[in-house]
Amino acid sequence: MLAAALLFxxxxxxATVAWFHAVTLPDWLWLALVALASLALAARxxxxxxxxETAADRDVRPVAAAxxxxxxxxxxxxxxxxxxxxxxxIGFSELLRDAEKTGTARKQxxxxxxAILENAxxxxxxxxxxxDANRIASGSLKVAGYPVxxxxxxxxxxxxRHDAAAARNVSIVARIAGGITCLGDANRMRQALACVVDNxxxxxxxxxxxxxxxxxxxxxxxxxxxxxxxxxxxSENAERAFEPFRQLDEGAARHHAxxxxxxxxxRGILRLHDGDxxxxxxxxxxxxxxxxxxxxxxxxxxxxxxxxxxxAAHVA
Numbered sequence: 558m559l560a561a562a563l564l565f566x567x568x569x570x571x572a573t574v575a576w577f578h579a580v581t582l583p584d585w586l587w588l589a590l591v592a593l594a595s596l597a598l599a600a601r602x603x604x605x606x607x608x609x610e611t612a613a614d615r616d617v618r619p620v621a622a623a624x625x626x627x628x629x630x631x632x633x634x635x636x637x638x639x640x641x642x643x644x645x646x647i648g649f650s651e652l653l654r655d656a657e658k659t660g661t662a663r664k665q666x667x668x669x670x671x672a673i674l675e676n677a678x679x680x681x682x683x684x685x686x687x688x689d690a691n692r693i694a695s696g697s698l699k700v701a702g703y704p705v706x707x708x709x710x711x712x713x714x715x716x717x718r719h720d721a722a723a724a725r726n727v728s729i730v731a732r733i734a735g736g737i738t739c740l741g742d743a744n745r746m747r748q749a750l751a752c753v754v755d756n757x758x759x760x761x762x763x764x765x766x767x768x769x770x771x772x773x774x775x776x777x778x779x780x781x782x783x784x785x786x787x788x789x790x791x792s793e794n795a796e797r798a799f800e801p802f803r804q805l806d807e808g809a810a811r812h813h814a815x816x817x818x819x820x821x822x823x824r825g826i827l828r829l830h831d832g833d834x835x836x837x838x839x840x841x842x843x844x845x846x847x848x849x850x851x852x853x854x855x856x857x858x859x860x861x862x863x864x865x866x867x868x869a870a871h872v873a
Contacts, residue, residue, distance in 0.1 A: 638683050638816050642676035649673045686818045689748075690801050693825035700742035700829045704856065707779065708733040710743065711769055714750045718758060727761045729754070731769040736859035739779060739850045741830045749826040752819035753783045753834070753846045760787030760844070777852030778832075784845040789838045798836065799824050823848070830854060 649669045656666050692698035715731045722729050739746070757767040765786045772780045790798060797803055801821040823846075824834040831851045838844040 639680065642680040642683075645676040646673050646680070649676075683816060686816055686822065689822055690818045690825075693822065694801070698825065698829065700745050700826070702740050703743070704738040705741055705743045705746055706735065707737050707739055707746075707771060707781065707850075708735045710747050710750060711771070711781070714747060714754055715769065718751070718754055721755075722758045722767065725758060725761065726763045727758050727765045727767060729758070729767045729769065732771070733769075734771050734860055737771065737779060738856045738859070739830075740854040740856075741850070742826075745826045745829070749823040749834070749848060750781065750783075752823040753848065756819050757783050757785035757787070757844070757846070761785045762787065773857070774849065774852070777855065777857065779850040779852075779855045779857075781848040781850075782845055783848070784843060786843045789840045789842045789844055790836075791840055795836045795838060799834075820846075 649672045652661070653666060653669045653673070655661075656669070661669075689698065711731050711733050715729045718729060754767065754769070761767055768782075768784045770782045770784075772782060774780050799820050801818055803817045803821075820834065827834050827848055827850075831854060832849045835847045835849070836844060837847065
């Protein structure tokens with residue numbers, strides 16, 4: 558119901574701004590909102606219990622719910638994140654509408670169309686995040702169970718975020734070992750790691766480095782660490798960082814974009830794989846996020862090292 562309410566809010570913003578600016582928005586935007594709202598309603602919690610069944614072994618287990626922030630916190634985060642791409646879509650749509658009258662060159666019109674498309678994709682990603690958070694909270698998110706090469710997951714996520722990191726003058730350095738497989742859902746694993754890496758890039762200073770490592774835990778767990786040189790957070794705020802829609806720099810002085818769902822989604826996905834996401838951080842010392850996959854799901858037998866420090870290292 559939370560996701561449906563947020564989608565209703567988005568539709569209201571669409572309608573209000575479109576009416577105020579006398580702009581006719583494309584039909585596909587409205588159809589997308591209707592479709593996403595339908596998905597949100599379909600992802601409501603079951604009436605009797607909030608249980609998740611995995612395709613890996615068909616076992617059933619409850620998913621722990623995180624504390625939900627007050628409505629005003631959710632409203633502040635969502636309106637800020639939805640209004641920004643909406644304003645861009647409307648602004649560039651107006652420029653495109655008036656292009657004939659203003660004699661705008663074809664190349665510039667294409668730039669306007671590209672900006673509209675980019676902001677529409679950004680808005681879609683935000684709505685997808687809300688839907689996934691709703692599925693995690695309701696216990697309706699399911700994960701598959703197949704052998705997944707973790708090194709490939711790290712390579713894909715690092716490559717996909719190269720441009721965004723470069724735009725902030727941040728480097729991503731991944732030290733990986735091939736042949737280590739984990740039983741799970743490749744798409745959801747990729748999503749979890751992407752959420753964590755996005756946070757690390759966002760909070761890194763200029764010329765910062767985001768390090769990704771694969772380590773072997775004392776009990777045979779696989780631990781993927783993502784480390785940044787950002788401001789870090791206090792121990793009191795470490796657990797609050799996992800609450801949905803929670804930004805630790807809330808208010809008008811927010812310096813970082815986002816709905817505050819990244820760590821919440823990442824932890825929800827890892828716990829569906831019997832693992833967890835934890836933080837090691839301190840103010841002024843950066844943050845290390847650990848994504849832990851349990852030994853029962855990890856196959857180390859075919860592991861080979863790309864670096865002498867990879868996979869041979871141990872996590873305390």
